[in-house]
Amino acid sequence: MDRTVIAYVIYLLVSIGLTVWVARTLSRNGRVFLSDVLHGDEKLADAVNHLLVVGFYLINLGFVALYLTGDDTVANTRQVFEALSTKLGVVLLVLGVMHLGNVYVLNRIRRRGVMERETQPPVPPQGWVAPTVGA
Template sequence: MDLTVVAYIVYLLISVVLTVWVARTLSRNGRIFLADVLKGDEKLAEAVNHLLVVGFYLVNFGFVALYLRQDGTIDTVRHLVEGLSVKTGVVLLVLGVMHLGNVFVLGRIRRRGTPEREQRPPVPPQAWAPPAARM
């Protein structure tokens, strides 16, 4: 078997395993954050979490597929390892950027909803009081 084919297979295995692991980790640990962002609506948080995971898979698997092609030939094991490290590093960077993008957007949504929570008085006003006279 040609070393280029071996590189393709190893690259796909590493990329798929990393993408699935990151997506599951983010999904599992992001539920609480999403519930807070969405003001305690657990059902909506679960739906948004699922949609984010599907989008995460689509974008990352699409990138992995587009980045599969190897420009040069792989003649030695050294070239194989070097090529795999570059490709895996780029996939990890894309996964990290996707994660940071999600956290940034959700943080903005959360911050936008925070002033509404803080501006409401804890109890409704009981009566109106006229301003005090100046002395």
């Protein structure tokens, strides 16, 4: 079998495995964060979490597929490792950027919700009292 094909197979297996692992980890651990962002609405948090995971898969697996092609042929074992390290390094950077982008946006939403909660009084007004004379 051609070394280039071997490098492609290893790249696909590792990239897809990493994408699935990162998506599951983010989904499992991000659920609590989403619940806080969405003010404790568990059903909505689960739905948003699922949509984020699907989008994460689509973007990252699409990138992995598009980045599969290479200009150089792999002639020896050293070039297999060089090609794999370059491709996997870029995939890992894209996964990290996607993760940081999600966390940034969700944190901005959460921060806005916290600011809104702080501007509201803890107890709603009970009524109005007229000012007294001489006060």
